[in-house]
Amino acid sequence: MADLTSEFLGIHSPNPFWLASAPPTDKAYNVNRAFEAGWGGVVWKTLGEDPPIVNVNGPRYGAIHSNDRRVIGFNNIELITDRPLKTNLDEIRQIKRDWPDRAMVVSVMLPMNEPTWAKFVPMIEDTGADALELNFGCPHGMSERGMGAAVGQVPEYIQMAAEWCKKYARVPVIVKLTPNVTNILPPAKAAKAGGADAVSLINTVNSIMRVNYDTLTMYPTTDGMGSHGGYCGPAVKPIALHMVAEIARHQDTRGLPISGIGGIADWRDAVDFLALGASNVQVCTAAMVYGFKIIDDLTHGLSDFLDSKGMHSVGELVGKAVPSVTDWQYLNLNYVEKAVIDQDLCIKCGRCHIVCEDASHQAITKSINGSRHFEVIDEECVGCNLCVSVCPVDSCITMQQLTHGVDPRTGRPISSEKADWTTHPNNPMRK
Amino acid sequence: MSSGGSDRHQQRGRDVRAARLPVAEINRNFADMHPPLTRSEALIEADRCYFCFDAPCTTACPTGIDIPGFIQKIRSDNMKGSARTILEENIMGGMCARVCPTEVLCEEACVRNTHEDLPVRIGLLQRFATDPVFKQDIRLFARAPDSGQQVAVVGAGPAGLSCAHRLAMLGHNVVVFNRDRKPGGLNEYGIAAYKTLHDFAQREVQWIMDIGGIELRSEVTLGEDFTLASLMDEYDAVFLGIGLSDVNRLGLDNEEIDGVVDAVEYIATLRQTRDKSKLPVGRRIVVIGGGMTAIDVAVQSRKLGAEVVDMVYRRGPAQMGASSYEQEFALKNGVTLHHWARPVRILGDDTVTGMEFERTTLDKHGTLIGTGERWTIEADVVFKAVGQILGSDLPAAQNELLRTQGGKLSVNGERRTSIDGVWAGGDCIADGEDLTVTAVQDGKIAAIAIDRYLRGK
Numbered sequence: 001m002a003d004l005t006s007e008f009l010g011i012h013s014p015n016p017f018w019l020a021s022a023p024p025t026d027k028a029y030n031v032n033r034a035f036e037a038g039w040g041g042v043v044w045k046t047l048g049e050d051p052p053i054v055n056v057n058g059p060r061y062g063a064i065h066s067n068d069r070r071v072i073g074f075n076n077i078e079l080i081t082d083r084p085l086k087t088n089l090d091e092i093r094q095i096k097r098d099w100p101d102r103a104m105v106v107s108v109m110l111p112m113n114e115p116t117w118a119k120f121v122p123m124i125e126d127t128g129a130d131a132l133e134l135n136f137g138c139p140h141g142m143s144e145r146g147m148g149a150a151v152g153q154v155p156e157y158i159q160m161a162a163e164w165c166k167k168y169a170r171v172p173v174i175v176k177l178t179p180n181v182t183n184i185l186p187p188a189k190a191a192k193a194g195g196a197d198a199v200s201l202i203n204t205v206n207s208i209m210r211v212n213y214d215t216l217t218m219y220p221t222t223d224g225m226g227s228h229g230g231y232c233g234p235a236v237k238p239i240a241l242h243m244v245a246e247i248a249r250h251q252d253t254r255g256l257p258i259s260g261i262g263g264i265a266d267w268r269d270a271v272d273f274l275a276l277g278a279s280n281v282q283v284c285t286a287a288m289v290y291g292f293k294i295i296d297d298l299t300h301g302l303s304d305f306l307d308s309k310g311m312h313s314v315g316e317l318v319g320k321a322v323p324s325v326t327d328w329q330y331l332n333l334n335y336v337e338k339a340v341i342d343q344d345l346c347i348k349c350g351r352c353h354i355v356c357e358d359a360s361h362q363a364i365t366k367s368i369n370g371s372r373h374f375e376v377i378d379e380e381c382v383g384c385n386l387c388v389s390v391c392p393v394d395s396c397i398t399m400q401q402l403t404h405g406v407d408p409r410t411g412r413p414i415s416s417e418k419a420d421w422t423t424h425p426n427n428p429m430r431k
Numbered sequence: 432m433s434s435g436g437s438d439r440h441q442q443r444g445r446d447v448r449a450a451r452l453p454v455a456e457i458n459r460n461f462a463d464m465h466p467p468l469t470r471s472e473a474l475i476e477a478d479r480c481y482f483c484f485d486a487p488c489t490t491a492c493p494t495g496i497d498i499p500g501f502i503q504k505i506r507s508d509n510m511k512g513s514a515r516t517i518l519e520e521n522i523m524g525g526m527c528a529r530v531c532p533t534e535v536l537c538e539e540a541c542v543r544n545t546h547e548d549l550p551v552r553i554g555l556l557q558r559f560a561t562d563p564v565f566k567q568d569i570r571l572f573a574r575a576p577d578s579g580q581q582v583a584v585v586g587a588g589p590a591g592l593s594c595a596h597r598l599a600m601l602g603h604n605v606v607v608f609n610r611d612r613k614p615g616g617l618n619e620y621g622i623a624a625y626k627t628l629h630d631f632a633q634r635e636v637q638w639i640m641d642i643g644g645i646e647l648r649s650e651v652t653l654g655e656d657f658t659l660a661s662l663m664d665e666y667d668a669v670f671l672g673i674g675l676s677d678v679n680r681l682g683l684d685n686e687e688i689d690g691v692v693d694a695v696e697y698i699a700t701l702r703q704t705r706d707k708s709k710l711p712v713g714r715r716i717v718v719i720g721g722g723m724t725a726i727d728v729a730v731q732s733r734k735l736g737a738e739v740v741d742m743v744y745r746r747g748p749a750q751m752g753a754s755s756y757e758q759e760f761a762l763k764n765g766v767t768l769h770h771w772a773r774p775v776r777i778l779g780d781d782t783v784t785g786m787e788f789e790r791t792t793l794d795k796h797g798t799l800i801g802t803g804e805r806w807t808i809e810a811d812v813v814f815k816a817v818g819q820i821l822g823s824d825l826p827a828a829q830n831e832l833l834r835t836q837g838g839k840l841s842v843n844g845e846r847r848t849s850i851d852g853v854w855a856g857g858d859c860i861a862d863g864e865d866l867t868v869t870a871v872q873d874g875k876i877a878a879i880a881i882d883r884y885l886r887g888k
Contacts, residue, residue: 067474067506347545350484366485392481393546 002306003313004299006040008280009172009197009257011130013040013103016314017270017298020261020282021046021107021133021176024292026081028091032098037292038299041103043200043282046080046135047088047124048109049116053079053142059220062209062229071289073235075207077227079141080109085123093127104128105174109135109147112157114164121168131171134161134196136187137178137203139230149203152178155190162194172197174259177243179236180206184243188253199247200259200282202240204230233285237263241276245325248277265294267301274314275321329421336407336414337383337399339363339376345396348372352387352397360386378408444690445782446714446811451736454708460734461707464625465529465555473559477505479551483542488553491540493864494521494872498537498553501560513560515571522596522875523589525565525635526618527868528558529627534756536868565634574644575602580885583608583666585653588616589867590857591672592639593874594881599644601882606666607645610652614640616674617858618867620699623727624707625734654822659833663852667888668881671840671848671855672874675819681719683777686815690783694718694728694816701731710735713812717786718742718766719774720816722752723865728814729766740766741808745773745791745799752865773799778807785809821859836861845880846873854881 006016018041019025019034026045034042055078064073081088096104106129110116124132135142136152143150151157158175165173175191177184179202191199206228212219218226240262247253260278264270265286273281286294302314311317341352341364353374356364363380364387367373376387383399391397402414422431452460468476480502488498497516504513517524531537533554541550563569580603584591587609595605613619618632640647651657653673662669678693680686690713704710712735718725721744729742744751747770748758758768769788776787790804820838834841834849839861842848846856856873858865863873 067478068471345546347481347542348483348487349481349542350486351481354484372485372487 002303002311004040004303004306006280006314008103008259009131009174011041011103011105011172012101013280014038014101015040015295015299016274016280016302017041017295018043018103018105018259018280018282019287020284021105021135022284022288023078024284024287027083027088028095031091031095034287034292034295035095035099035102038295039102039292040280041105041130043105043107043133044088044092044129046107046109046138047085047120048080048147049111049120050085052082052084055079055082056222058222062220063233064209064235071233071285073207073209073231074233074285074289075204075209075229075231077140077229080107080135080138089123089127092124092129096128096130103130105131105133107133107135107176108165109138109142110161112146112151112161117161117164118168121165125169125171129171131174131197132165132169133174133176133200134165135176135203136161137176137201139178139180139204139206140228149178149180152176152187152203153181155186158187158190159194162191162196166195174198174200176203176261177201178203179239179243179262184246185250185253188247188250188256192253192256196256198257198259198279200261201243201247202236202262204232205236205239207231232263233289234263234265234269237269237272241272244273244278245276245322248319248322249325264298265290267298267305270298270302271305271317274317275319276325277319277322279318280314331420332418333421333424334415334417334419336402338378338381338402339383339385339387339397340400341374341376341387341397342395343375345393346374347393347396348374349392350374351390351392355386355390360384380409382409443782444692444713444811445779445784447690447711449711450708451712451714451738452708454706457708457735461625461628463628464623465558467562468552468555468559470559473505473556476552476556477502479543480506480556481542487540487542488537488551491536492521493536493866493868494524494527494875496520496524496537496557498557502551502553502556505556505560510560510563511569511571514564514569517557517561518564518571520875521868521871522593522639523618523635523867523871524557525561526589526622526627526632527871528554528561529631530618530622531868532754532756532866535754565631565638568638568641570641572596572600572642574599574642577604577644578602578885580604580667581606581665582668582670582881582885583662584670584672585662586616586672586674586857586859587611587614587636587647587649588672588674588857589618589870590674590859590874590877591616591670592636593871594670594672594854594856594878595645595874596639596642597875597878598881599642601878603644603667603882603885605645607647608651608653608657608662609647609649610676612650614647614649616672620702621695621724622702622867623698623731624702625731659853663850667852667885669853670874670877670881671853671859672857672870673822673855674858675839676822677820678815679818679820681774681777681815681817683774685777685779685783688777688779688781688783690779690811691777691813691815694720694724694814695819697814698724698728698731707735712737713810714738715809715811716740716814717808717810717812718814718816719786720744720814720818721746721750722816722818723757724819725814725816726753726757726761726766728816730761730764732812732814733764733766741769741810742766743769743772743774743786743788743808745771747771773801775801775805777813783810783813786813819858839863844876846877847880852884 004015021043025042060078138148142148175196258278260273261282353364482499501513501516537553538550584607615632718729772788778785789801840855854877857870
């Protein structure tokens with residue numbers, strides 16, 4: 001059995017699965033239940049100044065469903081904790097005492113002035129919390145007041161707040177980043193420059209879920225009016241993975257510990273984040289949708305996966321896939337793949353044909369000798385993977401590399417030499 | 432068949448009585464064979480559709496419904512659009528959703544069968560999509576400007592009504608002549624009761640008629656109240672959707688004694704009897720035949736409380752008119768199927784007591800022959816379900832120009848008969864498949880051809 005114990009910034013937890021700062025970590029009751037279920041740690045729901053903020057008394061959440069009402073995407077307009085600071089601090093202290101082996105990180109969001117940080121950081125630290133996570137990510141509500149994503153979108157603010165926090169904190173400081181930026185690297189660099197020990201990402205994405213088709217208002221609303229919320233759940237995972245990988249591979253941020261967040265629902269999602277450079281992961285939406293029990297699949301699935309790879313610890317997996325992420329310009333243009341349809345598996349739905357016909361390169365037949373038959377025309381196939389993507393049968397269409405001979409589409413011989421855009425004759429900037 | 436006249440035979444059989452089962456049980460037995468899908472069931476089922484290119488299910492549908500198209504509209508909650516997609520190709524898409532042998536049509540063609548042996552439940556989805564149309568009386572089609580042309584349609588069954596509706600849509604005026612008291616043909620008088628509950632057949636007919644431009648004249652019979660020649664005189668075109676009004680005989684002595692009953696008539700009576708517990712049924716039943724009528728009468732007898740139902744067919748399971756799904760359905764309902772046996776003698780003097788059979792086989796030329804081995808099955812009622820034929824007094828006899836083939840009307844690909852200006856469709860035409868869905872398609876094809884004919888006149 002692979003060892004799932006995790007050490008992130010020197011904080012030990014029995015597994016790398018933390019609950020992200022969110023409603024499931026808002027109070028002792030939930031956190032106790034989470035730890036009983038086996039979660040490795042929590043990031044306590046974001047604390048702010050007293051008096052606490054207030055929430056709306058109507059819908060806080062909206063969802064995008066599949067036809068059998070699985071939640072594919074989720075959004076919320078809930079703000080940071082709406083309980084008095086002392087209540088939270090007392091509960092955090094008690095929980096840490098009751099569960100000394102679990103990670104207890106506390107999320108904070110404070111106004112942009114140093115005295116506030118000087119006042120609150122030591123108070124929070126006094127609970128025995130293992131680390132602080134700075135919420136520079138929430139895109140709704142708090143950002144209108146100059147906090148949350150409003151900070152996370154300005155690298156200079158990130159750096160400034162990180163510096164203040166580090167100045168008054170003895171425990172590690174994690175900066176939580178917002179994805180509502182065009183490039184994740186400047187905020188990550190700013191966090192690092194401000195002395196942050198790690199970054200966590202992503203927070204939620206600005207979003208409106210849909211329109212109410214009866215009232216033709218946005219949905220959901222509070223008394224007929226709505227406000228954009230933070231989007232999360234399985235739909236945002238690819239966005240998060242890209243940002244994690246960017247930080248993991250960029251020379252200025254490489255080595256900065258990353259806590260991965262965004263649409264993690266099962267162990268494979270966790271593998272994605274870990275292999276692309278996160279050292280641990282945080283989960284929220286899946287727990288909100290299914291409850292804490294999903295930790296069983298996360299831990300057992302990851303452990304069995306590590307065993308199957310001959311890995312003994314989570315650390316061996318971290319960053320494994322990072323070297324495979326590069327810029328487009330370095331992709332080997334001499335590499336040629338063609339789609340191949342396994343006729344024994346083919347159910348003859350014709351989806352591959354119609355998408356290739358309508359949206360790609362007219363490279364799949366619809367009939368051969370008058371009978372329904374779908375086959376790749378190598379002379380037309382550009383290897384785009386569209387047919388593989390739409391085929392409803394797993395492994396029925398695969399991409400196979402041409403290793404020798406001539407590409408029937410281009411008439412060019414297959415070369416084992418690598419050649420990318422940087423040296424391509426069509427590139428006016430070629431080296 | 433609306434008269435139900437000869438069910439007196441049934442009531443005079445040896446051990447024949449009503450209410451063999453408690454009323455509640457009979458009612459349960461005649462509940463919906465396939466209960467409709469709930470919305471969430473339908474959405475999940477709709478999600479199983481792969482939205483195939485040039486979909487095999489559509490090809491397999493005799494009316495060519497764009498099945499992936501209507502299912503996709505269920506997914507997007509475009510219910511009116513879904514119903515329109517179905518009904519624009521098959522105006523009886525509501526009834527067909529209930530009675531089509533989908534297991535040998537669209538659902539057999541479903542590509543899901545390849546790896547799962549579990550097709551998308553197209554029939555039930557079609558019902559889900561069309562039910563609101565009839566429940567809420569949603570209008571989907573409008574008439575084209577009046578063409579001033581008059582078309583006579585004989586028969587208010589699926590073929591006739593399909594033809595009438597399409598003609599009305601295209602702007603023509605239609606008079607439908609119907610022999611029965613109620614319109615609907617076999618939808619009203621023939622289909623098994625558990626396949627179409629309540630008054631759905633009538634509601635569907637009413638919805639079809641509501642397009643306007645269709646006048647229904649009931650209880651008028653071709654050959655008695657009017658002739659084909661008179662229709663050809665008075666109307667610009669004629670469509671014959673007259674079905675098969677006579678039943679085949681067994682050709683045995685004693686065929687008229689009490690307890691030997693025509694299955695078609697019994698089923699018609701059953702359909703018109705609201706309280707099924709009032710319907711007499713024999714204790715021991717023998718059904719002769721291997722088609723849908725045979726299965727329907729056998730299963731419904733069991734559902735009414737018959738203790739023993741033996742269905743006897745002269746050839747094997749593969750040659751039966753009933754699909755393997757229907758055969759299995761009969762077995763599940765406690766019907767005993769006997770293959771390779773033919774009736775040779777009706778036992779009993781005034782009242783049937785049983786039936787003598789001879790085992791059959793094929794000789795080396797593939798001809799069915801008796802083996803000489805005989806045995807009897809006791810019976811209180813013997814149902815004859817050995818096929819229906821065109822009525823002898825009907826148009827073929829009235830007009831020598833009207834050609835027949837195998838005892839049914841000859842038509843071309845556009846369903847035109849051998850007479851200019853006369854079309855035909857449904858069970859009465861040669862190569863007809865005895866299905867509601869093919870009859871609807873016949874009516875539709877004929878209407879489109881008639882429209883072209885009238886506009887070219």
